[in-house]
Amino acid sequence: MGKGILKYGGKSGILPKTKQIFHRPIRPMNEVELQKEKNKESGYAEGVPTPIINGKPLPRKQPPRKYITVEDRIKHIKYPPMSLKEMNDLPEEERDAYKRAYYRAEFLKEAYLEEEKRLAKIDQLKTKIHEKELENQRKFEEQRKIESIISSLPTMQKLLKEGLIKKRTPDENKLLKEQRKLNRHSKELAEKEEKASKILELYHSSSKFITNEEQLEEAIYRAFEINVSKFENNQTSIDNKLFSNSSSFIVGEINEMKIKDAILGEINGKPGLEQVKDTLSGNRERLRREAQLNMRGEV
Incomplete structure (x- = not known):
């Protein structure tokens, strides 16, 4: 076993690094990539003058990436200008050169298509990983909310120490005392005004009260001797209004x-x-x- 083999760990050699088939993207950025690009800090900070190269100012932000689709790449593959049947009629050296160019173009097209499938699978895998991360983040937020609610619940030690009901602060007690005092005074004022209104109503009605025997005798005399006809007429008109269809007139007057x-x-x-x-x-x-x-x- 020579030194050259020992240099590669006992192997006869190592494979070269694989080269990328597509040096530019083959599709526009999706929503996840756009969001990451938006959150990425790039460009020049505020206050920094814009660099000028060859008389043209550089953009302060990275321009959107350019992409070339697989269909456009396949359209630009150069095939020989003849078919395989026509190539067979050519001399041997020229025929082999055209066939090599033809199969090289076919292999390149196949490589493009296979690479497109591989990148599509990678995109699907990245999408699943992103959705799983979002789901884990949602579960984490829900768990954190539940834990915050549980941590905010009082423990037995806290209940024994502080009590079941939270005590008011001195300012809150003072404010509550003033509020109760205001409510009590407002209620007392409303009761006094209602009482004064009733007393005033009683005072207005007192002019018709009979307070001594002379007034009682005079009222009886007027009712039964002087104003008998008037009393009967009033009684008749009242009965007619009460028991006739015009009772709504009385209600209207009262209202x-x-x-x-x-x-x-x-x-x-x-x-x-x-x-x-x-x-x-x-x-x-x-x-x-x-x-x-x-x-x-x-x-």
């Missing part, structure tokens, strides 16, 4: 009175609580004077 009281803030046509408050505070008189001044200015 109209309620709407009027709600708009004007009155009680049965008499001043309501808001009007009394405006009168006591002076707002009513101020508004009246402003209205008079505006009217004089327009005149």
Whole structure:
């Protein structure tokens, strides 16, 4: 065994490195490759002047890669200008030269097609690997979310130490106290206004109350001796309105009175609580004077 064989590990020699058949891509970039190319940092940084070579500025970003399809490559293969049958009629040396050129072109075409199939399988394998990576990333994100949720759950030691309910901070307790105080005052104010409105309604109705014997005797005298016919006529008209088809007229009048009281803030046509408050505070008189001044200015 000579020194030359020992140099290659006891083998008679090594095979040469395989050369690439296609030095340029045979297809455009797919979505995955475009995304990787987009995320790749390339070009010149901001503030760096653009280099100029032979009077032409270099592009700041890498231009899109050029590709040549297998069909275009096959179209550019040079075949002999005659068929195999025509080659057989030529002299031996010329015939062999043409046949070598023909089979060389056929082998190149076959190599192109086989290389295209091999690259297609590699692309499919890369696509499967990318999809698997995306699936693993999705599972990892889901697992991380579950772990974060589990880690955020209170443990028995934490419950025993801090309690089941989270305690409020001093600022939160102060804010809650002020909010409760505001709600209580608002409720008390609403109750007082409702009570004052009822008292005012009672005050307006008190003018018809009978408070002594003289008023009672006078009311009986008027009802049974002076206003008997009027009382009977009123009773008849009320019965007719209640038991006739015109009962909707009474309902309309009542609703109209309620709407009027709600708009004007009155009680049965008499001043309501808001009007009394405006009168006591002076707002009513101020508004009246402003209205008079505006009217004089327009005149």
